[in-house]
Amino acid sequence: MSAQKPAPKKVVLAYSGGLDTSIILKWLQTEYGCEVVTFTADLGQGEELEPARQKALLLGIKEENIHIVDLREEFVRDFVFPMFRANAVYEGLYLLGTSIARPLISKKLVEIAQATGADAVAHGATGKGNDQVRFELGVAALDPAIKVIAPWREWDLMSRTQLLAFAEENQIPIAKDKRGEAPFSVDANLLHTSSEGKILENPAEEAPDYVAQRIVAVEDAPNTPEIIEITFEKGDATAINGEAMSPASILTKLNELGAKHGIGLLDFVENRFVGMKSRGVYETPGGTILLEAHRGIEQITLDSGAGHLKDSIMPRYAELIYNGFWFSPEREALQALIDHTQEYVTGTVRLKLYKGVARTIARWSDYSLYSEKHVTFEEDAGAYDQKDAAGFIHLNALRLRLVANRNARVKK
Structure with a gap:
């Protein structure tokens, strides 16, 4: 000492x-x-x-x-769910379980x-x-x-x-x-299990099958798909297959479903905040399903401008969590923005679970912004005048035409 x-x-x-x-x-x-x-x-x-x-x-x-x-x-309600409202993923793959x-x-x-x-x-x-x-x-x-x-x-x-x-x-x-x-x-919690060290320290070596603790191998997953429905209220999952459940109970159930179908296994080399790269095997079965479902309900309830803004700040938000700045003023400010976008993210998503993949196959909401009459290939009863697109394109092309004319002029 x-x-x-x-x-x-x-x-x-x-x-x-x-x-x-x-x-x-x-x-x-x-x-x-x-x-x-x-x-x-x-x-x-x-x-x-x-x-x-x-x-x-x-x-x-x-x-x-x-x-x-x-x-x-408390873990799921006050930490996991707020993070999933942001669709937070670190370096494109890691769901930030630890x-x-x-x-x-x-x-x-x-x-x-x-x-x-x-x-x-x-x-x-x-x-x-x-x-x-x-x-x-x-x-x-x-x-x-x-x-x-x-x-x-x-x-x-x-x-x-x-x-x-x-x-x-x-x-x-x-x-x-x-x-x-x-x-x-090993680090484990309701969101994930991570395994590091020993043979995993060599990223050129394939992780042995026995490393996985939660998730069955894709080869051993059921040969029959399973269909489930997840209901959301203001961005948080509240029910599975119509049964209302607490936050921890929802993640527990999704973990069971994901593990059974081989969903959520990740072999990942990440950049640590302290400067080095490290390799780990992560198992996030329920979180992988939840992320897919949350994006599914946002697709029909979130305005494009708000959604694209949210996606643009997500890497910064994820990095703050990864680096330990949960209690920082900037994370709290981003959380306020994210939570505001979730006001109408309410509805139900249907997913197919099969052989390592959770895939959205349907979604519906009383707050949907999707308008079938605007996108139909059939008669739209005047909902959308296709001639309007000509002016829209003409104005958006203006700066491109100016650049092209300038480039042609100076190259002569």
């Missing part, structure tokens, strides 16, 4: 119960001699969280200092620190990744007085091998994957 840094008295640790955060818990106790409070977020990662409690108790944490919080509804969970975890870390009188929070993100930035920007935005401890930037355990040795030395249980090996670096 650096002599220049005053030791914290109480630290709230974002604790998953996995290898890294269990080692960090022990390290905080021995390095700082401080009281540790654990916070484990139930974000719908599909794991039993009681083992995290038991492991914290095993490592000497008092029962009253163990916080396991069910955040599934990124969007970090501001909520940061928010709860700060709330628990304030409630328990802790003067610091800690996280298990490495000094090479994006999550350190996301956690710490979130804490800075919500309570600048709280210190942040990032053990990966302080300790001398610089490899997975050294972590395993530390765990064995301190009798910390080490999880194994289904092949009896230390697992991939």
Whole structure:
């Protein structure tokens, strides 16, 4: 521990119960001699969280200092759904499953620190990744007085091998994957599962089949398509096949459907905010369906000008989330614009799920801007005078004619 840094008295640790955060818990106790409070977020990662409690108790944490919080509804309602109103996709492919969970975890870390009188929070993100930035920007935005401890930037355990040795030395249980090996670096929540490390660190190597944890292989998906309908109100999904459901229940159901049909698997090399490229395998079954459906209902309810403006700001909005600026003034300003565009994004989308693809096949809404009488190839009863197009084209061509005349003149 650096002599220049005053030791914290109480630290709230974002604790998953996995290898890294269990080692960090022990390290905080021995390095700082401080009281540790654990916070484990139930974000719908599909794991039993009681083992995290038991492991914290095993490592000497008092029962009253163990916080396991069910955040599934808040996660989907206040973070996932607002992001999907924007159709946010990072670098054309990534649905931001890890990124969007970090501001909520940061928010709860700060709330628990304030409630328990802790003067610091800690996280298990490495000094090479994006999550350190996301956690710490979130804490800075919500309570600048709280210190942040990032053990990966302080300790001398610089490899997975050294972590395993530390765990064995301190009798910390080490999880194994289904092949009896230390697992991939995995992040999971209700929106997605990501897998990184090991063989995936070489982008020239095909990801083994066993990496996927949620989604069946396309080859093993049903040979019969499944038709579903998703209902939206002001840009948010509210029902599946006519059954009203809560936000978390909707995403859970869409995950089941998408996983069954092999939808939402992505092998992706991305540009991290810290400057390097990294490769991961992402599984986002429900989110992939939701994005397709949301775009489907926007196609008939959103004005072209508003829609094109929204599409133009989406990359910036997605980048803000990826880089950890959820609580920034500019993200909030963009969110206000995005949410305004969703006032009439209400209706139902019918989709076909088949062999890795979710495809919109029908959509309808009481707020539709689609006018069949204007686009029909049959008699339109005077709804549209085709002669009007001549003047429209003539005026739009004016600047092109002027440029062409100028170029012809100066080239003589």
